[in-house]
Amino acid sequence: MKKTLLTAVSAALVSATLGAPAIADTLDDVIDRGVLRCGVVLDFPPIGFRDADNQPAGFDVDYCADLAAALDVDHEILELTWAERLPVIVTGRADVVFGATSDTLERARTVGFTIPYAIYYAQGVVGADSGIETFEDIRGKRVAAAVGTVPEQEWLKIAAEWGEEDLYQGYQSENEVFLAVAQGRADIGITTNTAVLPITQQYDNIIAGPRMPWTTDYTSVVADRKDVSWLNYLNLFVTHQVRSGRYQELWGEYVGGEAPELRIPGVLY
Amino acid sequence: MFDYNFHWRPVFRSLPDLIGAGLTTLEVAVLSMIIGTLIGLGLALIRMNMRGPAYWFATTWVELARNTPALLQLFFFGFGLGAVGILLSPYTIVLAALSFNCAGYLAENFRGGFQAIPDTQLRAARSMGMTNWQAYTRIIIPQVFRIVYHPLTNQMVWAVLMSSLGMLVGFRELSGETQALASRTFRIFEYFAVTAIIYYVIVKIILGASRLLAARLFRY
Amino acid sequence: MEPTATFFSGFQLNDLWFLAQAAWRTLVISVLSISVGTLLGIIFGWMLYEGKLWATLTLAPILDAFRSVPLLIQLVLFFNFAPIIGLNLDPFMSGLVILSIYCAALVANVARGGMQAVELSMRRAARSLGMSYWQDLRYVVLPIGGRAVFPSWVGVALGVMKDSALVSVLGYVELLRASQILTTRTQEPLLILAIVGLFYFALSYPVSRYAASLEKRWAS
Numbered sequence: 001m002k003k004t005l006l007t008a009v010s011a012a013l014v015s016a017t018l019g020a021p022a023i024a025d026t027l028d029d030v031i032d033r034g035v036l037r038c039g040v041v042l043d044f045p046p047i048g049f050r051d052a053d054n055q056p057a058g059f060d061v062d063y064c065a066d067l068a069a070a071l072d073v074d075h076e077i078l079e080l081t082w083a084e085r086l087p088v089i090v091t092g093r094a095d096v097v098f099g100a101t102s103d104t105l106e107r108a109r110t111v112g113f114t115i116p117y118a119i120y121y122a123q124g125v126v127g128a129d130s131g132i133e134t135f136e137d138i139r140g141k142r143v144a145a146a147v148g149t150v151p152e153q154e155w156l157k158i159a160a161e162w163g164e165e166d167l168y169q170g171y172q173s174e175n176e177v178f179l180a181v182a183q184g185r186a187d188i189g190i191t192t193n194t195a196v197l198p199i200t201q202q203y204d205n206i207i208a209g210p211r212m213p214w215t216t217d218y219t220s221v222v223a224d225r226k227d228v229s230w231l232n233y234l235n236l237f238v239t240h241q242v243r244s245g246r247y248q249e250l251w252g253e254y255v256g257g258e259a260p261e262l263r264i265p266g267v268l269y
Numbered sequence: 270m271f272d273y274n275f276h277w278r279p280v281f282r283s284l285p286d287l288i289g290a291g292l293t294t295l296e297v298a299v300l301s302m303i304i305g306t307l308i309g310l311g312l313a314l315i316r317m318n319m320r321g322p323a324y325w326f327a328t329t330w331v332e333l334a335r336n337t338p339a340l341l342q343l344f345f346f347g348f349g350l351g352a353v354g355i356l357l358s359p360y361t362i363v364l365a366a367l368s369f370n371c372a373g374y375l376a377e378n379f380r381g382g383f384q385a386i387p388d389t390q391l392r393a394a395r396s397m398g399m400t401n402w403q404a405y406t407r408i409i410i411p412q413v414f415r416i417v418y419h420p421l422t423n424q425m426v427w428a429v430l431m432s433s434l435g436m437l438v439g440f441r442e443l444s445g446e447t448q449a450l451a452s453r454t455f456r457i458f459e460y461f462a463v464t465a466i467i468y469y470v471i472v473k474i475i476l477g478a479s480r481l482l483a484a485r486l487f488r489y
Numbered sequence: 490m491e492p493t494a495t496f497f498s499g500f501q502l503n504d505l506w507f508l509a510q511a512a513w514r515t516l517v518i519s520v521l522s523i524s525v526g527t528l529l530g531i532i533f534g535w536m537l538y539e540g541k542l543w544a545t546l547t548l549a550p551i552l553d554a555f556r557s558v559p560l561l562i563q564l565v566l567f568f569n570f571a572p573i574i575g576l577n578l579d580p581f582m583s584g585l586v587i588l589s590i591y592c593a594a595l596v597a598n599v600a601r602g603g604m605q606a607v608e609l610s611m612r613r614a615a616r617s618l619g620m621s622y623w624q625d626l627r628y629v630v631l632p633i634g635g636r637a638v639f640p641s642w643v644g645v646a647l648g649v650m651k652d653s654a655l656v657s658v659l660g661y662v663e664l665l666r667a668s669q670i671l672t673t674r675t676q677e678p679l680l681i682l683a684i685v686g687l688f689y690f691a692l693s694y695p696v697s698r699y700a701a702s703l704e705k706r707w708a709s
Contacts, residue, residue: 042670042673043673045496045497046492046494046496049496049673049674050670050673050674052495052498052501052674053503054504054507054670054671054674057494058494078660079660080660082452083448083451083452083457084660086455087455087457087569090273090455091273091569091571091572091573092572092577093572093577107455110455111455147439147448147449147452148448148452148453153453169359169439170439170445170449171439172437172439173669173673175672175673176348176439179348179351179672179676179678180351182676183348183351183352183354183356184351184354184356185351185356197492198492198496198497202496202497202676203676252492252493253492253493253494254492254494255492256492256493273572273573332690332694333686333690335693335697336647336651336689336690336693336694336697337651337686337689337690337693338651338652338654338665338689339651340654340655340657340665341654341665341682341685341686341689344678344682345682345686348672348678348682349678349679349682351678352677352678352679353679426557429559430557430558430559430560431559433559433561433562434559434561434655436561437561437658444559444561444562457565457569458566458569458570458573461562461565461566461569462566464562465558465562465563465566468557468558468559468562469554469557469558472557472558473557
């Protein structure tokens with residue numbers, strides 16, 4: 001009785017504020033609403049950034065637009081920090097997140113992941129005079145990464161082994177990591193391979209650093225864990241992007257070169 | 270929409286970390302208050318007694334500190350100064366920005382305090398043979414201190430609240446630590462709810478201590 | 490093969506326009522939250538002043554909590570809590586709600602102080618002249634008490650205006666967030682921080698000077 005009352009109240013509240021039914025079916029919600037709410041990280045060139053007119057642009061932003069086009073709805077970009085990518089789904093503020101999100105098992109306890117839609121590996125950008133060439137050179141150096149990212153967590157494991165957690169600096173955004181390296185506040189910033197080229201072009205005193213020893217970053221589209229039909233739709237969307245050649249086209253435009261193979265060797269995904 | 274499940278267990282497990290970070294918050298707030306009080310006193314005296322560049326320097330400091338957001342000041346001490354090659358650690362950035370801000374606000378409080386004390390007192394003290402320094406340190410400043418004691422306490426509370434901005438420049442005080450922990454488990458609401466309570470307790474402890482201290486200091 | 494898109498570009502003239510739009514948004518959220526907050530704050534202040542016992546037990550601790558927890562934490566908490574209870578608020582609305590309540594909590598104290606500043610004998614005189622309770626509030630308490638606390642209110646309002654910078658953490662593109670966006674693209678933190686600082690200063694400084702001059706005029 002109490003529960004039905006609560007549901008009734010919540011339904012009333014929700015329909016009053018949202019105009020949407022209380023049963024979670026994001027696919028229907030999006031189509032009814034006519035707007036797809038997309039979470040994207042915009043300080044992650046070339047995957048997400050703001051162009052010369054300060055408008056959102058990049059690989060992830062175009063993916064969001066493509067998804068909206070496939071659904072025949074408008075899209076709305078919600079700019080996120082790294083740490084906000086999961087909460088925004090948990091609290092229902094976004095329908096989907098295109099945010100270079102690694103599909104870790106820990107995260108999968110909280111949100112749902114699609115099949116991988118892009119693959120990265122972690123690489124450092126280092127100050128030109130930091131003297132870092134190999135991974136071992138990082139010992140005793142100041143390391144920066146963005147708060148709430150997989151590189152941060154992976155690095156902290158290594159730092160704990162080395163007893164160098166004090167030398168780690170966590171920043172709110174990828175951009176602040178780059179600034180920190182450019183200004184000499186940190187010796188190495190851990191980022192992804194795709195960002196290395198634009199960043200080293202932008203700053204005279206930053207050069208490409210060593211690749212990080214942890215595994216390849218399979219990144220997935222994030223959505224509500226319980227809404228399986230929506231996750232199915234998103235999976236289909238990811239495969240269609242590859243089949244239509246759109247994946248290669250956008251990768252070539254923003255990252256350059258051949259888009260990485262999305263299949264994972266040795267397993268059925 | 271009511272299907273959010275609260276998970277408090279990870280938060281309680283990291284409670285010791287949070288309390289430790291709370292002590293860092295308290296430390297940086299107390300230090301910035303001490304530095305801010307000394308500088309603020311100096312700025313107030315300069316503005317009342319000097320002319321020329323010194324006066325303009327002090328006035329610019331006070332007006333900038335009071336008329337721009339604390340967060341902007343924090344960014345200035347961080348990436349702003351970094352752009353011209355002055356590198357500070359996150360701890361120093363927060364300490365410097367808080368001290369800068371506190372000094373600006375306290376300078377105005379001190380100025381009000383000095384103005385509330387009649388000129389005749391200084392002259393009386395001098396005519397009794399005290400030096401200027403003695404007159405200030407023994408007669409004027411103790412009275413000023415009494416007048417500004419309440420604003421000083423308020424500023425201390427502000428310093429604690431403001432230090433939470435350290436989170437945005439990578440400083441692991443209470444808020445920064447909370448964010449780091451929350452970003453690992455994605456339990457943002459639960460973590461920040463507990464942190465809010467810790468802040469509340471810190472503020473209450475400061476106010477209580479201030480009241481006790483006042484009762485001892487101002488008995489007469 | 491090189492990518493065909495470009496990612497960074499220098500500071501351009503139309504970025505000033507972008508900043509101006511953001512400054513407008515800062516102004517909008519500030520003016521709205523200060524208006525709502527002041528109105529609520531006066532009502533709360535009046536409740537604290539009149540309904541002594543029950544207000545002290547219920548309203549006072551709630552308002553006190555909003556003054557004892559950092560605004561940043563309040564914003565993060567509310568922004569993450571609202572969707573849990575089924576409210577779908579965008580960053581602007583979330584920021585507006587919290588800034589308004591925060592402002593109301595500060596104004597409530599100011600308003601109560603203003604009411605206490607009016608001597609009881611004066612109010613009794615007003616009532617014995619045949620004024621109703623509300624007439625007394627409107628024609629005696631408001632002008633006299635309002636004058637007494639007007640400078641404090643201006644201080645609170647300017648504080649809220651500057652604190653509106655914190656709504657940037659929710660993703661509302663106001664002045665501070667705009668400066669971060671531009672810094673990301675242009676990599677010129679010092680220049681942009683200086684421009685934005687000037688904007689805030691230009692909003693805040695004239696008002697605080699005007700309030701100070703009014704205070705002086707009323708005092709004499």
